[in-house]
Amino acid sequence: MIQLNLTHLTKIVAGEPLFTLNQLTAHAGERIGIIGANGTGKTTLAHIIAGTDTDFTGQRTVTAPVTLVPQIAPTNGRSGGQSMLDRVRRALAQRPEILILDEPSANLDDEHQRWLIGQLQHFNGLLLVISHDRELLTAVTTQIWSLADRVYTTYNGNFADFITLRDQEKRNDLDRYQQEQRERRALRQAIQARHEKADRIRKGSRHMSEAERANSKSMREQNAGKMERGARALKDRMNRQKVAGKPREVAPLKLVATDLPPVTGKYVINVTDVHLRRGKHDLLDHVQLRIKPGERVALAGPNGSGKSTLIAAILAQRPGIRLAPSARVGYFHQDMTTLPTDQTVWQVMRRVTALDDNRTRQLMGAFGLKAGFYDRLIGELSGGERVKVQLLAILVSASNLLVLDEPTNYLDLPALQALEDFLVGYPGTVLFVAHDQAFRQRVATRVLTLSDHRLVDPQRAAQGVPATDLPRLQFEYDQLMQAPELDTQRLREIRDQIAALKSAPN
Template sequence: MPAPLLKATALQKSYGEQTLFNIPCLEIYEGQRIGLVGENGCGKSTLLQILNGSLAPDHGQIQRRCKIAFLQQEDSLHPFSVHDLDSSARRFLPQGPGKSGGELRRKGIAAVLSQNAPLLFADEPTNNLDLAGITMLEESLLHYRGAVVFVSHDRELLDRVCTSLWALDGGELRIFPGNYSAWAAQRQQERDFAQFEYDQYQKQRNHLIAEARNLRQQAKSMNKAPKRMGNSEARLHKGTVTISQAALQNRAKAIDKRIALLEKKDKPFQAPGIKMGADSKGFVSQTAVRIEHGEVRRGNHLILEDVSFTLPSGSKTVLLGENGAGKTSLAEYLLSGGPGVSLAPGLETGFFTQHHEILDPDLTVLENAQADSCLTEREVRSILANLLLPAKALQKPVHLLSGGERAKTAFARLLASQRGLLILDEPTNHIDFLAAEALEQFLLAWKGTLLLITHDRRLAEKIGQRLLLVEKGHVCTFEGTFSQWQASQKPASNDSLLILIEQMRRAAETPKGRG
């Protein structure tokens, strides 16, 4: 068997009193494509930094037997000049003076991949990428010559790329063969078995408790000697009762010992389920939103013209387009009631933005979630629990929260407000896969009207009943699901990123002064 590219033993890292992880051993071999998953704040980025050598562990040894390339969350620039690249590679780069975060992110990805290191670490590589960029990244990882370990909450990427999965949970690293779906299925089987064991434990324990209680009840209720009984007979009766009572008490004590010897099974965590109180109100109109011949501007610049579409009441529509195409501007235009926009009478709207402006930074998590709520505090707490915000975090001011916690709090505030129209702009950014799954389940069951802006392919496919496509300054409607739309498109060429990577590699290998 070949030696691993990297081996770590007895790896430990803590911050203050909190132990992030304690990993006895991990190994990375040539050709592996490993997805690293876990809840927000569990230590995924820290683990990558330690394995890369940019951060020291508290304890442990790491053997690195090859060159390592590291794509961090904020990498966007690269050390090569555009003039080092040929025209085919330059076409992939940002054009003009403006460079979006997604465009710069593509450039950074290409720079790191072009190093052709035998081992690549990537931390949230899909950050700031649109659908085209994510598809290009996916192809690049699938064709990468070395081993790859990457942190991601993109379930579709994890499914398509991974050969194995590392799950960081409660300070332990568990290793699973296969992709995200295989791991999720195994995780559900383990949860189901843990629930079965807990139910059996409770059933047996309750049966024994009831049996001991009945024996003590029998002992307590034994008849006293009848009044007409003579003294000798009464003494004999009392002795018999005492012996019988002692026997019953001993049997009860023996059962108590059996209860104490039972192997205790802890109750598995189970979210309480989001219950939204009263049934959804009936729609007053078949159309929630109508836009006719609208014009969307960014400042004085016209970015979308002759915009006309409808959002049927109760529909779930996904808004797709490249970075900078005008998706968020279109949502803001709709909400502002710009020329040509009409909403159903009495329709209340809620808007989830990428920067969570809906939140008051000085209020606590619970206060923010209740601010516009039509629900009881118990129902609001249920929503927060489903989004994996623990009870101890509910009294924390929002300005002290992480990005993922702020996103979850903003979701909770919107969900609790029960608005008739929700517009969600990249709702799965910054949150872990468990919270994304909880949000997905709510949106599937929700009866209101939804406009969803997302680059999360799994979420788009599961939620979207129809699409709005923003392209080249226009908006068109596609009546069908995300996968149906993909099937209708001509296969897109992803050669541009691969060309850019190759050109960057050649530029790095060309001696200075040559040309």
């Protein structure tokens, strides 16, 4: 039974279309994931479906009451994760026919993420989930509504199925583009060949006598004209062809060690027998932690186990904690109030970046902040867009130690992928907290677990991509290949080192 039908719907904001859709239909019992970049209108669509936003054109038909659990709500002194859990529990207890959840897994630890997935898998009504959580979307959804270029597209299956289909579409688009380019090259070559043949016909053979040349002039001109008409026909055919744009691929920015201040010493962070409390409550006993330059260390554990408290103690260099004197810390925690709302995005980035303008723009583009964002005021951005600016301000700074407290919350999927790529290739040291398990697994070279007042350090229980010299070597190789004069000896040396690193066992 159809419970939701949106037809020819357009939402206008500040005189511009935020998004348009021809038709979106949802049936009872379906579980739909709504995905798209920050600021593109996913939450707005949720409010239209719920009936709290009526400023749109088109038709909305909803056959049952809608319960909406918003992303942002008063926390009443509780953590963001605890507040969201309370609101989700209250909503489920109402047994709604239609339930919309906006970023329900943000700030939830691993245990509560599993609880949420289990609850939603057994939800009997129509469920719509706005999320960037890949594990949640894969485990729960039966359909994906993807918002891109201001248009919604429907995909059957869960998020993993969507990724497979999207990647296939990208490959098909690239194949079509390459085929069109081959065809156009062939047409251009055929046109050029006919023009050249027409010129040769007009000139005639160099072995002709003057009499032969004069007697054959009319015939040669007639044949050359046929060649010219054939060339024009081919050119008209080429001009009538619909030319697809080249599929866009954002190349990740590669930093090298020379972009960062050098680190001296064996350890960047050294924690020796530290005891941490929050108020009257013991959090961690006898903490021992050493982090070497180049490591990417994740802190995992339940909400309230002390992850953020440990980070705060490290940054404050409490007794028993030492940072290398050469450490330059870039600290991220989601507090968008620190951004100047009366400045533009580019003004903020120019003030903090240690990179040149071109490389700064390249990294901004990878996170979805393209040229259209440069002149926008911070105060005009959505919450997710402000998170990107705040995070990027740390990533482009002259920091050799990144301390990131929940950097993945509220990032859209392209930005999440860009952050993964950036950190995997980052030549400095990273200490981070992230509840996104897929993100931890790809980025971390070591995962430390906070449990039962202890910090468990498995040392070699790494799940992520090991820190190596590979990004630096590949960057140097690229630079040498673009140099005016090729240093073939150095190229061979770097190529051999890259091959050795790629073939080495993990």
